[in-house]
Amino acid sequence: MVVINRKGGVGKSTIAVNLAAVQGQNFTPTGPIDPDADAPVVACGIDPQGSMEDWADRVPEELLPFDYMSTKGKPGMLAELKADPSVARIVVDSPGFMDTDPDAELATDPLGHGAAADALRDMLEVADLAVVPITPEFMSWSPSEYTIERVLKPRGIPYIAVVNLWDPRDGETDRARVEAWIDERGYPRAREPIRKYKIHAHAAEGGLVVTQYKESGTALRAREDFYKLALAIEQAL
Ligand SMILES: Nc1ncnc2c1ncn2[C@@H]1O[C@H](COP(=O)(O)OP(=O)(O)OP(=O)(O)O)[C@@H](O)[C@H]1O
Numbered sequence: 001m002v003v004i005n006r007k008g009g010v011g012k013s014t015i016a017v018n019l020a021a022v023q024g025q026n027f028t029p030t031g032p033i034d035p036d037a038d039a040p041v042v043a044c045g046i047d048p049q050g051s052m053e054d055w056a057d058r059v060p061e062e063l064l065p066f067d068y069m070s071t072k073g074k075p076g077m078l079a080e081l082k083a084d085p086s087v088a089r090i091v092v093d094s095p096g097f098m099d100t101d102p103d104a105e106l107a108t109d110p111l112g113h114g115a116a117a118d119a120l121r122d123m124l125e126v127a128d129l130a131v132v133p134i135t136p137e138f139m140s141w142s143p144s145e146y147t148i149e150r151v152l153k154p155r156g157i158p159y160i161a162v163v164n165l166w167d168p169r170d171g172e173t174d175r176a177r178v179e180a181w182i183d184e185r186g187y188p189r190a191r192e193p194i195r196k197y198k199i200h201a202h203a204a205e206g207g208l209v210v211t212q213y214k215e216s217g218t219a220l221r222a223r224e225d226f227y228k229l230a231l232a233i234e235q236a237l
């Protein structure tokens, strides 16, 4: 599955890394552990900025319930990984892509040219499901629509929208507005949003993933959102 949105800062990397963590926990083999086998869940970054790499670098490897790989500049590696029978789930983080060709005809691929565009195409070719984070902020809506209408739909890639960065303190109206916008367009959507919690932003800095959060208070609520998203995604697959 790929986490994608043309808009930057909507939470693609946060979602990719934490989704991989929750799935890594779910797919942990129960038998004797073979240290040489690939982990059943692999997180990949094609992002030239490498935000996922930064994150993975800060987490002690034995604490990460998934493997991490950078597929940046390695065409075909995702397809190879997908063919590996010991790998059950692959989560790919992708960069925002504002440098699309603005004059591209509606029927043509708007991703443009260059290494980043090639990496996106390589990723989309093997994608079984796209996760599209959309925030309550109006500015993220049009790029989200573009991502779905121009990039995902023409390729026939199934997708699921998820509201991210909803701050419950801003009230239910904010949540209802973005959900109504998604629903009006008939986009499949995870029922529950990922709420905005400071702990997520701090976790990135401290190299933590949700499966390491405390199981009480705010940390529990924050991690719960990702468990719910993982379930919604399993249903969509
Ligand atoms: N649910 C959340 N609660 C709190 N902070 C969040 C949440 N989701 C994302 N953030 C924060 O918002 C910022 C942007 O998130 P992130 O880097 O995951 O977005 P992105 O879509 O990957 O951005 P880019 O397009 O630049 O790669 C980060 O500082 C991150 O910690």
Ligand SMILES: [Mg+2]
Pocket: 012, 013, 014, 047, 051, 052, 093, 094, 095
């Ligand atoms: Mg990112």
